Amino acid sequence: MNCKVEKSKINGVIDCPSNKSYTHRGIFLASLAGNNSKVENILISADTKATIEACKKFGAVIEVNDSAVIVKEPIKIGSTVPEINTENSGTTIRIAIGIASLFSEEITLTGDDSIQKRPMQPLLDALASIGAKCSSTDGKPPVKIKGSILGGSIKIPGNLSSQFISSLLISAPLTKNGINLTIEGDLVSKPYLDATIATMRKFGVSVQTLIPYKKYNISPQIYKNTTFNVPIDFSSLALLLSFTVLNGEDVTIKGSMGNLPQGDEAFIDFLEQLGVAITINEDEIKIKSPKKLTGGIFDLRNSPDLLPPLAILSLMSSEPIQIVNVKHARLKETDRISILARELPKIGIIVEEKEDGLILKPSDNLTGAKLDSENDHRLFMAFCIAGTHIGNCTVTDSESVQVSYPNFIQEMNRLGAKIDIVKS
Numbered sequence: 001m002n003c004k005v006e007k008s009k010i011n012g013v014i015d016c017p018s019n020k021s022y023t024h025r026g027i028f029l030a031s032l033a034g035n036n037s038k039v040e041n042i043l044i045s046a047d048t049k050a051t052i053e054a055c056k057k058f059g060a061v062i063e064v065n066d067s068a069v070i071v072k073e074p075i076k077i078g079s080t081v082p083e084i085n086t087e088n089s090g091t092t093i094r095i096a097i098g099i100a101s102l103f104s105e106e107i108t109l110t111g112d113d114s115i116q117k118r119p120m121q122p123l124l125d126a127l128a129s130i131g132a133k134c135s136s137t138d139g140k141p142p143v144k145i146k147g148s149i150l151g152g153s154i155k156i157p158g159n160l161s162s163q164f165i166s167s168l169l170i171s172a173p174l175t176k177n178g179i180n181l182t183i184e185g186d187l188v189s190k191p192y193l194d195a196t197i198a199t200m201r202k203f204g205v206s207v208q209t210l211i212p213y214k215k216y217n218i219s220p221q222i223y224k225n226t227t228f229n230v231p232i233d234f235s236s237l238a239l240l241l242s243f244t245v246l247n248g249e250d251v252t253i254k255g256s257m258g259n260l261p262q263g264d265e266a267f268i269d270f271l272e273q274l275g276v277a278i279t280i281n282e283d284e285i286k287i288k289s290p291k292k293l294t295g296g297i298f299d300l301r302n303s304p305d306l307l308p309p310l311a312i313l314s315l316m317s318s319e320p321i322q323i324v325n326v327k328h329a330r331l332k333e334t335d336r337i338s339i340l341a342r343e344l345p346k347i348g349i350i351v352e353e354k355e356d357g358l359i360l361k362p363s364d365n366l367t368g369a370k371l372d373s374e375n376d377h378r379l380f381m382a383f384c385i386a387g388t389h390i391g392n393c394t395v396t397d398s399e400s401v402q403v404s405y406p407n408f409i410q411e412m413n414r415l416g417a418k419i420d421i422v423k424s
Ligand SMILES: O=C(O)C1=C[C@@H](OP(=O)(O)O)[C@@H](O)[C@H](O)C1
Pocket: 020, 021, 022, 091, 160, 161, 162, 163, 166, 188, 189, 192, 304, 305, 328
């Protein structure tokens, strides 16, 4: 389905959604711990449902209510596991591949068309180096994994995705001998590794850091039952903030920041750099936007999901916004750099595409257009926000919001946005 988007202003109070990355981690680790482990304040979305389904296929017995899951029985390593379909979720398939390598029977993991284009080879090579049998076509799903790995020393490149490393860390304590992990080259999306280690710690497992983001040692341990509370999602918050900067009058965003690591909190600094005044209280954020934003150079190596909400701020900037070091954004649900470079000129933004980012220049000729989000949730939401600034836009693939922010359209319209679902 498409959305027709008209120029609109938003006002009022909105709750920031719960964090997707911590919901995934909480559910996987609670499923490894069992014993009534509980994950509270979860995000219920298509991606996190894919994680719940994966854990059930691994044998966990999980109760789900409105905002929490309780794991009655843990993942049964050694059971027979039917094919796992992780739908659109990269985090799910990558963490599940690591868990699958603990099983001695072959397990097949796949996902939707987008997942079938995303790279898995470095993770498969790493698992193969300690004895797993892994097969795929071209390193993309569907993948078949046959363990069980006993542990050992692993090398893995860090330049494509931190999720490979999160996957190895999560499975490592459950191997007989533990794992010594070496990350080769530069690591992207570092804060997501911090998020993994912080969540493991909450479930009673320690990771020994020998050299940060380079060398880790994980000894054999078991995950202990706990109650884990999911914080708000700074990636969704970035979209809400961007919306407020472009079209907000008096918007309050509610949600407790928590103290778990999140790389996307960098968006607050980026906004300040662009000239936005921000007030953060214990459980709410308010911003005061200037008439025009400045520009600047923004490094997204650690926060790739900020690319869409940052790129659309060029609608209001007086100087170019240059986004650098985010080549890995080409490996998400879509190649986000190339789609932004293709679509934003349609509404009058002057775009220069770089291998690792974009240079976005404001123009005086902003105009409505049809924007193709290619079923990528973050692009869909960013394009809708841009549309409410310009008016007369159509944005394709509204269903994609199910992935990370299922009530995005209703919530924005409640605040006054004019985003209407229309038949394509
Ligand atoms: O581990 C995670 O929860 C995530 C890690 C990041 O991916 P990469 O490490 O592949 O950049 C991020 O873009 C993704 O949305 C969620």
